[in-house]
Amino acid sequence: MIDVKHFHLTEELAHEISGAGQQEQLFAALANAAERMGFDHFALAFDRRGGEAASMLVHNYPEAWAKIYIGLDLSATDPIRRAGERAVTGFAWRNVEHYIPLSRSDRQLMNVARASGVGDGFTVPRHLPGEAMGSCSFAVGPHTDLPCHMLNVAEIIGAIAIARARDFMGAAAPRPRSVLTERQRECVLWSARGKTAGEIADILGISQETVVRHLKMARDRYSVHCRSMLILCALYDGLIGFSDVYDWWRPD
């Protein structure tokens, strides 16, 4: 059953978040959204890569947890953020093991968070490989249950908040033209599919020396020194796609 009240709430909160002109307004809008949905805290993180890297974190976590999580700079090893790179929708933290295996350190981090006032949470992830990783989390205290009836609202609100964060941070402008020539790109693509220079030569019907030269010039254009970095650059630039490569080496 569709709850009309939820629809109106979603529209209202979304409007407030996408209209936030400054980070202070975004903070206020998210704090309000978290409260209206029945959460205690929120955290909106956006890490831009490519070009000039920059990060943004807007949150109202309890101060003890902020001192630990931000003061000790633990976000890079946060299992929730790692899981976010593997999830297509928002997920509850208690289900994080559906996405990634947890180490003892990961569990300890979650224990420490709980002791500092952050229990369960719901994280909406957005991963743009090569450009950015964004996440919007809504959390409750250690003795509170997630407001399960609000998770679809949180899913939409979180996504809109990440989009707003991306507006603030700016995205690296797409390169107007490919860094690589079409022939170079083809060589990189087959290389990413695990083919040797000799095999690529056979596939493309050119000499092995020519393949080696194309790959060398491609490395020079990205100023990298090895084939694996070259492949990553082409992937991050969108010259080749994950799906172009995946079927060629997918383990059984």
Add this chain to the structure above:
Amino acid sequence: MTDQSTRAQAAPGDAALRAMFAARKQVFIDLLKWDLPALDGRFELDQFDNPHARYLILLDPDDLRHRASARLLPTTAPHLLGDLYPHLCPDGAPSGEAVWEISRFCLDPAQSAAERLDARNQLVSALADHALHNGIREYVGIAEARWFAKISGFGWSCRALGPALPGSAGPILAFGIRIDADTLPGLQRTGTWTPLGLKLEGGELAP
């Protein structure tokens, strides 16, 4: 890094807390091989590092390096002796407003033996002083039997609260230290009392 809530980064005590958690990883995990997970491979924290905890942290006054630290937990909230090791106290673990637990007594490994001894004595003196100024009448804690022999020789009134029982790395026991008007003279008599030369930071995770 843009950070909306910059209070956490700007607070002066945070560098000291950071240094202490890193030193605890080096001491308890790397050196003493306690079976504890490290956060991000760099810091040792557990569920008792929460807003109830207070920390006494001694820093080198010149370069603010960590020299020694200890964690204090109120026995009216979750703590090690009451929650994890109550079996060490056959008569029940002491608790109350005036009873605090000392844990993670940590001497930084990156100092000479003489510096370590000096830092240890200053930390013991600071603990006694902290108790006298904050209405704490008894400290409790858990120690390996060897370490207990040292603690009980500092000159304060320190007693075992039960028999030594096997722990993961040798026998451990619970101890209690009474703090009263005789504490400072006692520490002075043995030469443990050392006036503060290091910089004392009173850390807290609570707002």
